[in-house]
Amino acid sequence: MKRFAAFVTKEFYHILRDKRTLVILIGMPTVMIMLFGFAITNELKEARVAFLDHSNDPQTLAIQEKILASPYFSLSGQISSPTGIEDIFRDGQTKLVMVFESDFGQRLEKDGQANIQLIADATDPNTASTVVNYAQAIILDYTRNIIPQQSTPLINVQSQMRYNPELNGVYYFVPGLIAILLMLVSAMMTSISIAREKETGTMEVLLASPMKPAQIILAKVVPYVLLSFLDAVLILTLGKFVFGVPILGSLGLLLGVTLLFILLALSLGILISTVSPNQQTALLLSLMGLMLPTILLSGFIFPIENMPLPLQVISNIIPARWFIIAVKSIMLKGSGFLLLWKEILIMFGFILFFIAVSVRKFKIRLE
Amino acid sequence: MTREAVISVHHLLKTFGSFHAVNDISFDVYRGEIFGFLGANGAGKTTAMKMLTGLWKPTSGKATVAGYDVFTQAESVKRSIGYMSQRFSLYADLTVKENIELFGGIYGLSTRHIREKRIELLSRLALTDSEHELISALPLGWKQKLAFSVAMLHDPQIIFLDEPTGGVDPITRRQFWDLIYEAADMGKTIFVTTHYMDEAEYCDRISMMVDGKITALGTPEDLKKQFLAKDMDEVFIKVARHTQPIAQ
Amino acid sequence: MKAITINHLKKDFGKVTALKEVSLEVAQGELYGLIGPDGAGKTTMIRILTSLLTATAGEVSVLGLNPQTEYKALRQKIGYMPGQFSLYQDLSVEENLNLFASIYETTIEANYHLVKDIYQQIEPFKHRRAGALSGGMKQKLALCCAMIHRPEILFLDEPTTGVDAVSRKEFWEMLKTLNVGGLTIFVSTPYMDEASLCERVALIQAGEILAVDTPENINETFGRHLYAIKGGNKRALLNALKAFEHCQSAYSFGSSIHYTDSRQEMDVEELLLSLQAHGHSNITIEEISPSIEDSFMKLMTSHDS
Numbered sequence A: 001m002k003r004f005a006a007f008v009t010k011e012f013y014h015i016l017r018d019k020r021t022l023v024i025l026i027g028m029p030t031v032m033i034m035l036f037g038f039a040i041t042n043e044l045k046e047a048r049v050a051f052l053d054h055s056n057d058p059q060t061l062a063i064q065e066k067i068l069a070s071p072y073f074s075l076s077g078q079i080s081s082p083t084g085i086e087d088i089f090r091d092g093q094t095k096l097v098m099v100f101e102s103d104f105g106q107r108l109e110k111d112g113q114a115n116i117q118l119i120a121d122a123t124d125p126n127t128a129s130t131v132v133n134y135a136q137a138i139i140l141d142y143t144r145n146i147i148p149q150q151s152t153p154l155i156n157v158q159s160q161m162r163y164n165p166e167l168n169g170v171y172y173f174v175p176g177l178i179a180i181l182l183m184l185v186s187a188m189m190t191s192i193s194i195a196r197e198k199e200t201g202t203m204e205v206l207l208a209s210p211m212k213p214a215q216i217i218l219a220k221v222v223p224y225v226l227l228s229f230l231d232a233v234l235i236l237t238l239g240k241f242v243f244g245v246p247i248l249g250s251l252g253l254l255l256g257v258t259l260l261f262i263l264l265a266l267s268l269g270i271l272i273s274t275v276s277p278n279q280q281t282a283l284l285l286s287l288m289g290l291m292l293p294t295i296l297l298s299g300f301i302f303p304i305e306n307m308p309l310p311l312q313v314i315s316n317i318i319p320a321r322w323f324i325i326a327v328k329s330i331m332l333k334g335s336g337f338l339l340l341w342k343e344i345l346i347m348f349g350f351i352l353f354f355i356a357v358s359v360r361k362f363k364i365r366l367e
Numbered sequence B: 001m002t003r004e005a006v007i008s009v010h011h012l013l014k015t016f017g018s019f020h021a022v023n024d025i026s027f028d029v030y031r032g033e034i035f036g037f038l039g040a041n042g043a044g045k046t047t048a049m050k051m052l053t054g055l056w057k058p059t060s061g062k063a064t065v066a067g068y069d070v071f072t073q074a075e076s077v078k079r080s081i082g083y084m085s086q087r088f089s090l091y092a093d094l095t096v097k098e099n100i101e102l103f104g105g106i107y108g109l110s111t112r113h114i115r116e117k118r119i120e121l122l123s124r125l126a127l128t129d130s131e132h133e134l135i136s137a138l139p140l141g142w143k144q145k146l147a148f149s150v151a152m153l154h155d156p157q158i159i160f161l162d163e164p165t166g167g168v169d170p171i172t173r174r175q176f177w178d179l180i181y182e183a184a185d186m187g188k189t190i191f192v193t194t195h196y197m198d199e200a201e202y203c204d205r206i207s208m209m210v211d212g213k214i215t216a217l218g219t220p221e222d223l224k225k226q227f228l229a230k231d232m233d234e235v236f237i238k239v240a241r242h243t244q245p246i247a248q
Numbered sequence C: 001m002k003a004i005t006i007n008h009l010k011k012d013f014g015k016v017t018a019l020k021e022v023s024l025e026v027a028q029g030e031l032y033g034l035i036g037p038d039g040a041g042k043t044t045m046i047r048i049l050t051s052l053l054t055a056t057a058g059e060v061s062v063l064g065l066n067p068q069t070e071y072k073a074l075r076q077k078i079g080y081m082p083g084q085f086s087l088y089q090d091l092s093v094e095e096n097l098n099l100f101a102s103i104y105e106t107t108i109e110a111n112y113h114l115v116k117d118i119y120q121q122i123e124p125f126k127h128r129r130a131g132a133l134s135g136g137m138k139q140k141l142a143l144c145c146a147m148i149h150r151p152e153i154l155f156l157d158e159p160t161t162g163v164d165a166v167s168r169k170e171f172w173e174m175l176k177t178l179n180v181g182g183l184t185i186f187v188s189t190p191y192m193d194e195a196s197l198c199e200r201v202a203l204i205q206a207g208e209i210l211a212v213d214t215p216e217n218i219n220e221t222f223g224r225h226l227y228a229i230k231g232g233n234k235r236a237l238l239n240a241l242k243a244f245e246h247c248q249s250a251y252s253f254g255s256s257i258h259y260t261d262s263r264q265e266m267d268v269e270e271l272l273l274s275l276q277a278h279g280h281s282n283i284t285i286e287e288i289s290p291s292i293e294d295s296f297m298k299l300m301t302s303h304d305s
Helices: A002-017 A019-039 A058-069 A083-090 A104-110 A125-146 A169-200 A202-207 A213-243 A251-275 A279-297 A309-315 A319-333 A337-361 B045-052 B074-080 B096-106 B111-125 B140-151 B170-185 B197-201 B220-226 B232-242 C042-049 C071-077 C093-103 C112-125 C135-147 C165-180 C192-197 C215-220 C234-243 C268-277 C292-304
Strands: A047-053 A073-079 A094-100 A113-121 A154-162 B005-016 B019-030 B034-039 B060-065 B081-085 B158-162 B189-193 B205-210 B213-218 C004-013 C016-026 C031-035 C057-062 C078-081 C153-157 C184-189 C200-205 C208-213 C226-230 C247-253 C256-261 C284-288
Touching (some): A002 A019, A019 A279, A047 A058, A047 A083, A047 A125, A058 A073, A058 A104, A058 A125, A073 A083, A073 A094, A083 A094, A083 A319, A104 A113, A125 A154, A125 A169, A169 A202, A169 A213, A169 A251, A169 A319, A213 A251, A251 A279, A251 A319, A251 A337, A279 A309, A319 A337, B005 B045, B005 B189, B019 B045, B019 B189, B019 B205, B019 B213, B034 B045, B034 B197, B045 B158, B045 B189, B074 B081, B081 B140, B096 B140, B140 B158, B170 B189, B170 C247, B197 B232, B205 B232, B213 B220, B213 B232, B220 B232, B232 C165, C004 C042, C016 C057, C016 C200, C016 C208, C031 C042, C031 C165, C031 C192, C042 C153, C042 C184, C071 C078, C093 C112, C093 C135, C112 C135, C112 C165, C135 C153, C135 C165, C165 C192, C192 C292, C200 C215, C200 C292, C208 C215, C234 C247, C234 C256, C234 C268, C247 C292, C268 C284
Parallel strands (some): A047 A073, A113 A154, B034 B189, B034 B205, B081 B158, B158 B189, C031 C184, C031 C200, C078 C153
Antiparallel strands (some): A094 A113, B005 B019, B005 B060, B205 B213, C004 C016, C004 C057, C226 C256, C226 C284, C247 C256
């Protein structure tokens, strides 16, 4: 028993004296609880809704006001014609388009029936269902409270799940999965590869040779570019032919954006490796600093719009977020290059930034 | 005079697949001896030591250490010996005091006993003032001497030392051997490996392993006569080159 | 032009001073040894010379180049074998050699004659992965990889540490052969006996140079008569000598004890009789020339006092 106690004491000393361990043991649970607590919520919050109102009469306006009065919805904009629906769904901000048929108020009073069409962006099937349900509930509430007649007139609500009629979860997951996988292969593996040279001592020999740091890094990166690309193609192929995930947009653009993201992940991996003295640190930084935030905050699983504002802001600097938006757009909405210029530009910016910092931090010496 | 064999090895064998790391060795080590266990890298020394310290099971053969069979009573073997190697001795991120308390606890000593030993040990090594320093802050020579003393906290009868003086300065090396002599004077048996051939001379008896076999066994004087050598360095070269294997 | 010039080199790591104002010179074509125990500062010095660390103060020049500012040019000209035989464990012997040749933009064939003697010993295993080689083989491969680009100077950091006596000898024979061909070699080692294999040595301890010269000259500055005393019970003899009134130093050295007296001239007979009177028998006292180890220990003690 004494022996056991002595050893336990020693383990405590090790833990308390290693700053890294402390960060993980205390920092990590705190961060995770905060993140999960705030990020995981299927509750709607200020979901953007747009209205296509063919009537513009008091009733439609009343319904619109009621929708907007609730905390679940906020106004995205007004559309004047059905062609505008595609456009407003483009950037992924708008979750719902509510279409009122012409002469809505008249039909309600005279015929006792009118129609509303709810078109939801079902690239995220969970959110789409929720959005439609909430909207339906509000409409129902309207009919009960506002129209005091004995035979309650009906508002027919027809819903359409655009982009993903069967509410296939896999449509939502595939783009995110590609992002996670590329982060894993490109960033993590690259960072470990360079750190390994430091650990085994071969880095010392390389540094003392005429080999330029840029050459060392590039040489390490090339195999992973190829492998990552193959992996991405594999997932896309499986997604399309096994699960039926569509690729509505240009395949070339999709692959181009994927390649861009691969380079981004690689440059991130290189950055991590320049600050990691050994593989363990590289692995830890990759997992904690890269994978975890990417999984939680990129919009892969938990919709960004449902997160509290601070987390939404942070999500802007998660590179994967922009990639996921772009991929979803291309695959499920058929978006073209012009519509994605923002995301592409942001990814380029990230690459340049990471490379610049890596070059600065890469030590041509041992200290 | 009959001497008591505290280590007894009979036809010990250890194979890894078709490779015979330890290829049928037999020898005895007597109480109070300083026994030098020498050999080139890859000759099988480390494998043999691991079996004798109860860490690895032999493939065949018999060996007893402190009266316990290494096959069936490995745990008892471990409890009866002290062990110190160059590569690992003490925990670098613990202080001198903490290391002593840790190993004292591991060896099952009472708190009071540990305290007594600690005070005595530190004053003997003139380290009392460094009690609260981290091991990583101590110079190599002091680390090794401290590690040796810690390996003896539980008063084992046999102590295994694996290249304890590697890289240490010449004066500290000799101070270390003073500690070994003191331990031997107290009746302890020391089983030591080293690459310093002059240290081979400090031993009572030596064995040399080449390719898994023991090719020389005896006192330094006997071996020098046997191999017509003026010092142990020459003996070693003659033994190793005499049975030079195909390069591997 | 000297191969290496170091002037008042100082290196701090935070509060710890690893090198305290050391100075030395190495001529071209010399086989130069840096001798000292672990922690003395050998690796630090070599890393500064090979441009992997920067000096805190002082001047350093290797082949006429400043390692701090002219490292690009320097790294073309040096060969380096750091402490842990830095080879790629999962590449074969041949692949490792090819890789290092390519890094220096040359081929194995171009400089094969330089490494032939050594490489031929491991050539039968050229397809074996480096990780599966024995220690001695790894050593030879690492040496070939450091040489394959025909460097002007070769830096070896403790190449024989942890290696048995026979392999050590073989390794030094290889070094000598390379040196005969005109290559400047700067090698560090904790083994005192290897000092005598060098043309000149620097003895280093705790960041300071204790002496710089040829091994013979260093031993000549020993300044005292050194005696090897043998016989009887070694340990008792050692204790007796240490207790002797005029003993300045008494150290075990293999089968004998090296003794220096505090008096300038000692009467050997007197000591012999004194020992015999105390019951020690079969004593022989012989005057000997000091070795580097004797010199090192003397320099250590006079340095500390």
